[in-house]
Amino acid sequence: MSERTKRKPGETRDKLMNAALTLVGKGRHFTSLGIREVTRQAGVVPTSFYRHFRNMDDIGLQLVDELGLVLRRMMREARANVLQADKLMEESVGIFISHAQANRSFFLFMAQGLAGESRAIQEGIRSEMRYFASELANDLRRLKLVDHLSDGDLEMTCDLVVRSVAFSLTDLLGVSAEDEYQVEQIRKRTTRFLQLIFVGAANWNNKRS
Amino acid sequence: MSERTKRKPGETRDKLMNAALTLVGKGRHFTSLGIREVTRQAGVVPTSFYRHFRNMDDIGLQLVDELGLVLRRMMREARANVLQADKLMEESVGIFISHAQANRSFFLFMAQGLAGESRAIQEGIRSEMRYFASELANDLRRLKLVDHLSDGDLEMTCDLVVRSVAFSLTDLLGVSAEDEYQVEQIRKRTTRFLQLIFVGAANWNNKRS
DNA sequence: ACACAATGTGCACAAGTGTACACATATCAG
DNA sequence: CTGATATGTGTACACTTGTGCACATTGTGT
Structure with missing residues (x-):
């Protein structure tokens, strides 16, 4: 009462x-x-x-869990907004950047944790990234954009995508969110990275065997 | 005397x-x-x-300088050993992995510094990576393997290569050097990443305009 | 309403930390 | 050899840190 x-x-x-x-x-x-x-x-x-x-590691692990929620939200928004395939990468990178800026601290924590000193936290973050990559693979398969790739190759491609984006994170978090020019540079470069990777994926089978 | x-x-x-x-x-x-x-x-x-x-940051900066030397040594060895283009990536990844294991602590320091709390150290490591990427671009151009790429596109490709390898570093440093199976997995995956990127680079101009 | 569990507080203490200062010793230039 | 300078040592002090313990307050199930 x-x-x-x-x-x-x-x-x-x-x-x-x-x-x-x-x-x-x-x-x-x-x-x-x-x-x-x-x-x-x-x-x-x-x-x-x-x-x-119990200790600092403990609170770190719980932060990893919350980080998971942030990432899911981001994925949901991406799925809702990215409709046509041609703008797929620009849109995705844009959504990623805006989420990274809105949850700056979370993503900083994530970037730090990848090389942190707690094996458990490290593993937690790595696991979130794997999950993210596999969801991305599902989406791409559902959109019928990558029919020519085997499951293994698709997984690898998505893994590389997620890593590249995660690395761009460290670029992004190094500049202030107000520095629009720098942010724009990072956006462009990240987008081109992804395009390069997907051009590679599109021509993958031609090369192999 | x-x-x-x-x-x-x-x-x-x-x-x-x-x-x-x-x-x-x-x-x-x-x-x-x-x-x-x-x-x-x-x-x-x-x-x-x-x-x-003067303080811990200072010693960190000096470690970055020494890290630079380690990286140069690695590049020199790569240049000496990678002769034929077809094995280029396997060889390079192999050299990288063996150096990373021989100088484990240095590379750990590097991986940590990328998201560390000292802006100066962060910038130092980033700068080493840029240098590495530009040297790589020079080498590739010298080998006449990428004539179809503009300078900007080549630079981007090398940047992505260096980032991908750097990220693999965190995988590698997470497993013990004796766990040969895991190391082998990482080697294979990293090599495939690079192959994927270069397939992308090879077909880049076809796509763009 | 009441007892119990969960949660918050104050106090205490041993251990560790950065760093200033004065002194000892080694190296080197003349 | 002789002084100057660079480098290493010992002591000291004010702070911070993690954490144990007893006690106060709050929320909840019955």
Whole structure:
């Protein structure tokens, strides 16, 4: 009946995760964050941390899960907006860039985690990327754009696409979102990368065997 | 005239840089290393650090320079060994993998630095990669393998190649060098990535306009 | 309404950290 | 050889860190 409860369940938990993300967004590296630092940023007493997480690795893993949600949202939007095949890559790259900017901290966290020091987090992020690549392969097959490729080759192509885009991420996160010129450069280059890859995929079978 | 001096110039400096590298090799992330930790590993008193470096970023930058040397050595070996064009990619990937394993710590440091928290180190590594890509472009042009590509397109292709290989690095560094099966998988996949890219490059002009 | 579990707080402490300062020793130029 | 300079060492201090413990507050199922 209490109209407004002073303490919602999981409130501090969210505050802590947001705090960690905020610090990452400010340029700190996740691996170098400490428990006290995070709780301070969250405006919470240090010991509260242990009510929700065992250690920093733990909070990292939970951030990976949330990262998964962000990626799914992005995929959903891409599927909804990319209708005609000819603009496929420009559109996709555009959607990717706008999501990366809207969730800057999340993507920073992702880029860091790929070479982070926690094997578990690393594996988590890698797994998200694999999932993303396989969904991409499904979509492409459904659109009948790549009938000439074997399943294995299609998977490889999508893997390379996802990697290339992920690498562009580090370019993108290195420039401020306001620097429109630089962002535009990155957009163009990433798009061309993808086009190059798909030209390769289109002519793949001719070469092999 | 002293046959053996007890203290060689720059000896501690090297010990410190090796110590930092060793710690990175052991799985620690460079950004999370502290001055005391490094000096301890080097078997040196903490204050000695300041005789050679201003702070951790400084030592990181000097490591980037040494990384440059490692990369040059690798390029030289590649140029010497890759003679016939048909085996070009297998050979190159092989050389890359063996160098990456021989200098594991250096390449770990490189992979970490790409998303590290020091803008300067990040920029340094990025610059090494650009240099590498442009040298690759020179070599390819010299071998007359890519006459149909404009300078810009060739540069882009090489950029994508370098990025893909760099990303494979994170795969490679994630498995132990003794796990031959996994290493072989990575070798195959990376080679196929490069082949795909070059098939794309070979058919690039047909597509564009 | 009540007891219990979940969550938040304050305090404490040992350990580790960056770095300043004064001093010792080695190397080198003249 | 002699001083100057570069390099290494020991001590010290103010802070920060992770985390254990006892206690306060809140939310929930019955």
